[in-house]
Amino acid sequence: MDKLTVANSSSLAVVTFCPPASMSLEEETMAAFEGHDGRSQANTLDEAEQLPRASVLVPLFVRSGKMHTLMTRRSAQLRTSAGEVCFPGGKRDPSDKDEVHTALREAHEEIGLLPGDVHVICTLRPVIAKNALLVTPVVGFIPEWFQARPNPAEVSAVLAVPLDLFVGPAAAEVTSAPSLSFDFVEPDTGARYRIWGLTAVLASMVAVVALKTKAEGYAAFNAQDLMCSLRQRLRRRMRTLSKL
Numbered sequence: 001m002d003k004l005t006v007a008n009s010s011s012l013a014v015v016t017f018c019p020p021a022s023m024s025l026e027e028e029t030m031a032a033f034e035g036h037d038g039r040s041q042a043n044t045l046d047e048a049e050q051l052p053r054a055s056v057l058v059p060l061f062v063r064s065g066k067m068h069t070l071m072t073r074r075s076a077q078l079r080t081s082a083g084e085v086c087f088p089g090g091k092r093d094p095s096d097k098d099e100v101h102t103a104l105r106e107a108h109e110e111i112g113l114l115p116g117d118v119h120v121i122c123t124l125r126p127v128i129a130k131n132a133l134l135v136t137p138v139v140g141f142i143p144e145w146f147q148a149r150p151n152p153a154e155v156s157a158v159l160a161v162p163l164d165l166f167v168g169p170a171a172a173e174v175t176s177a178p179s180l181s182f183d184f185v186e187p188d189t190g191a192r193y194r195i196w197g198l199t200a201v202l203a204s205m206v207a208v209v210a211l212k213t214k215a216e217g218y219a220a221f222n223a224q225d226l227m228c229s230l231r232q233r234l235r236r237r238m239r240t241l242s243k244l
Contacts (some may be wrong), residue, residue, distance in 0.1 A: 024062075025062050025065070025067060026062060026141055029060065029067065029121075029141075029210045030121050030141075032209050032210055032212055033121050033122045033139060033209060033210070036122055036124060036209060037121075037122035037123060038122070038123045038124055038125050038126075038136070039122070039123050051128065051132060051133065051134040052091065052092075052132070052133055052134065053091070053092040053099070053102070053126075053133070053134050053135075053136070054089060054090055054091045054092060054102065054129070054133045054134070054135045054136070055089050055090075055092065055099045055100070055102035055103035055106070055135065055136045055137075055138055056086070056087040056088065056089030056103060056106075056135060056136075056137055056138065056202070057087060057088045057089055057103040057104065057106070057107045057113075057118070057138050057140060058087055058137055058138065058139045058140070058202065058203070058206050059087075059088070059107070059113070059118070059140060059141075059142045060139065060140065060141050060142070060163070060206075060210065061141060061142050061143065061144045061146070061160075062144060063144055063160065066162055066163070066164070067162070067163040067164070067210055067211065068160050068161060068162055068163060069087075069160075069161055069163055069203065069206070070087075070088070070111075070142065070146075070148070070158065070159070070160060070161075071085050071086065071087060071158075071159045071161055071195070071199070071203075072085070072086060072087070072088055072110060072111060072150065072154075072155045072157065072158055072159070073085050073086075073155065073156050073157040073158075073159065073193065074086060074154065074155065074156065075152065075153060075154055075155060075156045076156060077153070078154065080131065083156075084196075084197075084199075085159065085184075085193050085194065085195045085196075085199060086199045087137075087199060087202070087203075088103070088106055088107035088110045088111055088113070089102070089103055089106045089107070089135070090102070090106040090109075090110075091133065093105070099123055099126075099136040099138060100120055100123060100138050102136075103136070103138035104118055104120075104138075109151060109154070110150065110151055110154050110155050111148040111149065111150050111151070111155060111158055112148060112149030112150070112151075113142060113146065113148070117142055117143055117146065118140040118141070118142055119140055119141040119142075120138060120139070120140040121139055121140055121141065122138075122139050123136055123137065123138050123139070124136070124137040124138075124139065124202075124205070124206075127198065127201075127202070129198050130197070130198070135198070137202050137206070139206060157191075157193075159184065159186060159193060161184055161195070161203075163203075163206070163207045163210055163211060164207065164211060165182055165184060165207075166182060166200070166203040166204040166206075166207035167204065167207045167208060167211060167213050168182075180196065180197075180200035180201055180204055181194055181195065181196035181197075181200055182194075182195045182196070182200055182203075183195075
C-alpha cells in the first residue's frame with residue numbers, strides 16, 4: 001500500500017492511496033470474451049435454421065497459474081466418433097430451453113458436472129460439424145477442484161489440457177477443408193491423445209481469445225474478429241452442403 005503526501009494551507013496530510021487491484025486470470029479471460037457473446041447477436045444464418053442442433057461446453061479453469069480446458073475421450077462403444085477427443089456436449093433435446101441448457105445438461109450426463117458449478121461467460125457462433133449438426137460452443141468457467149465422474153457408457157477418459165497447447169505449432173492435415181490436429185500427452189499416465197477436427201478448431205479459437213495471442217501455423221480464421229470468422233466458416237460449410 002502506497003502513501004501519498006498532500007500539502008494544504010495549514011499542514012501536511014498523509015493520505016493512504018490504494019492502487020487498483022490487478023485482475024485475476026479468470027477476470028482477464030472473461031474480459032477478453034466481451035464482444036464475442038453470440039447471445040447478444042443473431043446467431044445463425046437463415047439457411048442453417050433447418051439443421052439439427054447441438055451444443056458443446058468449453059470448460060475453462062486455472063491450475064498452477066495456467067489456463068486449462070477439460071476434454072473427454074468418447075467411449076469406444078459409441079456408434080459415432082468412438083474414441084475421439086472432444087468437449088462435453090451433444091444433440092439438443094426438445095425439453096432444452098436453449099443452447100446453454102443443452103451444453104450444461106450434456107456435461108452433467110457425461111462427466112457429472114453440476115450446472116450450478118458452471119459460470120457461463122459466452123456462447124460463440126455455431127459451426128457445422130461433419131455430420132451436418134449445427135453446433136454451438138458454450139464457454140464457461142468451472143471450479144479448479146472439480147472431480148469428474150465420467151459416465152462409462154459415453155466417456156472413457158477426462159483430460160485437463162493446458163490451453164496454450166492450442167496456440168503452438170499445429171500439424172495441419174491436407175483434406176477438403178483446413179484441419180488442425182494436436183498431440184497431448186497426459187502427464188500422470190504418459191497416455192497420448194490426438195485432438196483434431198472441429199474440436200481442435202474450437203479449442204484453438206478459444207485459446208487465441210482467452211490468451212490474447214495468435215495461433216502458430218494456422219490462419220483459417222481471423223482472431224481479431226472471432227464472431228465474424230465463425231460466421232464465415234458457417235457460410236462456407238453451408239455452400240458445401242448445398243452441393244451435396
